[in-house]
Amino acid sequence: MTSRAAAFGALLPAVLLMTSCHRPSAATDYDVVIEWKMAPAVPLVDRESVGEFTLLDRSRRPLPGATLQVEGRMQHPGMAPLIEPAREHGPGVYVTRLTFTMAGAWDLSVTGSLRDGQRLRRRVGGLLVGSQE
Numbered sequence: 001m002t003s004r005a006a007a008f009g010a011l012l013p014a015v016l017l018m019t020s021c022h023r024p025s026a027a028t029d030y031d032v033v034i035e036w037k038m039a040p041a042v043p044l045v046d047r048e049s050v051g052e053f054t055l056l057d058r059s060r061r062p063l064p065g066a067t068l069q070v071e072g073r074m075q076h077p078g079m080a081p082l083i084e085p086a087r088e089h090g091p092g093v094y095v096t097r098l099t100f101t102m103a104g105a106w107d108l109s110v111t112g113s114l115r116d117g118q119r120l121r122r123r124v125g126g127l128l129v130g131s132q133e
Contacts, residue, residue, distance in 0.1 A: 031058055034110055036124040043129050045103050051096045052089070053110065053124065062092025065115035070096045075105040075126070086110070103131040 033056040043049035051070055055063040065088070072082035079102060086094040100106060105128055111121045 031118070032056070032063065032114070032120060032122065033058070033060065034122055034124055036108075036110075038127060043098070043100055043127065044132050045100055045129060046132065047099065049098045049100070051086075051098055051108070053086070053094055055092045055094060055110075055114075063114060064088060064091045066094070066112060066120070068094055068110055068112035068120070070098065070124075071109045071111055072098060072100065072106045073109075074102065075107060082106075086112075100129040103129050105129075 035054040035056070037052050039050045039052070055066055055068075057063055068086040070084050070086055073079070082098060082100065084096045084098055086096040089095045105126060107123060107126050109121060109123045113119050
């Protein structure tokens with residue numbers, strides 16, 4: 001085998017791997033703005049809360065047609081995440097229903113994909129969930 005053939009044979013698997021692992025690009029912090037609000041502002045354990053957010057582009061135009069979910073994670077390890085779908089309520093306005101299973105500090109993120117296929121993962125904030133006592 002010639003050195004040229006050997007080099008080609010060594011590079012071919014790497015090229016195939018790189019092209020087969022292509023993912024849609026992710027939206028950057030500058031591409032998308034999320035305006036988030038929660039009702040009630042201080043959710044209670046085992047009571048449904050409603051999260052509503054508006055998804056905007058950098059020119060502050062609504063971004064309709066996204067497939068999104070909201071993830072809630074406790075700030076200490078060991079708890080399963082809370083993951084709920086977000087449904088479009090109006091152009092670029094999404095709503096999710098969340099029922100928190102434990103009192104304490106939670107981090108919330110919006111994840112999914114925009115209509116054009118760009119992936120989105122954005123932390124929208126933290127909140128303190130109260131107990132019913």
